[in-house]
Each structure stands twice: as structure tokens, then as C-alpha cells.
Amino acid sequence: MAKPPPSTVLIVDGANVVGARPDGWWKDRAGAAQRLHESLMVAAIPHEVVVLVLEGAAKGGVRPGRDAHVRTVHAQGNGDDTIVAETEKAAAQGSRVSVVTADRILMGRVERHGAMIMSPTWLLGELD
Incomplete structure (x- = not known):
């Protein structure tokens, strides 16, 4: 039996993506995280799994766990x-x-593990 091809995983630095658009997100970090999560749920992103990493006050906007192809992780x-x-x-x-x-700095850390880097601008373009 042939081994299935590896899945494609997109890991999203939630704080970095939300911070890339000056839309007042700093007034409601939880709401901004929720809007990003909702956009990721409906966007046609070319990855089988999306991992949204949230930290700080943004964690209040989305519960941790999996929703369809999006898995939300709360940074400890x-x-x-x-x-x-x-x-x-x-x-x-x-x-x-x-x-x-x-x-x-984060780019260098994840590239050591073979990750490809995508810009927040690319993702926001995919979500619009």
C-alpha cells in the first residue's frame, strides 16, 4: 500500500497577521482574533490544515480546538x-x-525545521 503524500499545514502567527492591518484591532484583540478565525474558516487557502496560534487577550476571541480544517492553539x-x-x-x-x-527572528527559527515563510500580506490577500 502506498504511503499517502504528506499533508500541507499552514501555521498562522495570529498576532502578526492581525497587526499587519491597522483597522483598530488593538481596541479589541479578542474580536480581531475571532474575525481572523472566521475568515480562515471560509477562505479557499491551498493547505489541508490551518493552525491559528493566538496569545494574550486574543485568546478570548476563539476557543482552542479544531473547527473543520482550522485548529486554534492558545499559546501558554x-x-x-x-x-x-x-x-x-x-x-x-x-x-x-x-x-x-x-x-x-521567528522566520529563522521555523526555517530550521524546513518551513516555508508566507507573509501576512499574502494571507490577507487570500482572505479578502
Whole structure:
């Protein structure tokens, strides 16, 4: 029996994506996270699984867990550390991993695990 091809996983740095659009998100971080989650649920993104990582007050907008193809993860501490851990886990399972962030330090950390970097601008374009 042939092994199925690895899945494609898109890991989204929620804070970085929300912060890329100056629409008043800082007044309601939970609401901004909820709007991002809702957009990810309906967008035709070319990845089988989307992992949305939330930290701080944004966690109040979306419960952790899986909704269809979107899995929301609440960072226990630093969001970047959670993104790296999710990248490591997906790569270890044989998935092709892309990470959406503009954080240069985070980019270097996830690229070490084979992740491809996508910009918040790309993702926002896919969601519009």
C-alpha cells in the first residue's frame, strides 16, 4: 500500500497577521482574533490544515480546538515558542509546513525545521 503524500499545514502567527492591518484591532484583540478565525474558516487557502496560534487577550476571541480544517492553539507563554513547537510537530509527521509571519527572528527559527515563510500580506490577500 502506498504511503499517502504528506499533508500541507499552514501555521498562522495570529498576532502578526492581525497587526499587519491597522483597522483598530488593538481596541479589541479578542474580536480581531475571532474575525481572523472566521475568515480562515471560509477562505479557499491551498493547505489541508490551518493552525491559528493566538496569545494574550486574543485568546478570548476563539476557543482552542479544531473547527473543520482550522485548529486554534492558545499559546501558554510566548506565541513564537508555540509556533516553533507546532512547526516541529507538523514537520516530524512528514507534513509540508508554511508559516505566516513577518517576524524575522521567528522566520529563522521555523526555517530550521524546513518551513516555508508566507507573509501576512499574502494571507490577507487570500482572505479578502
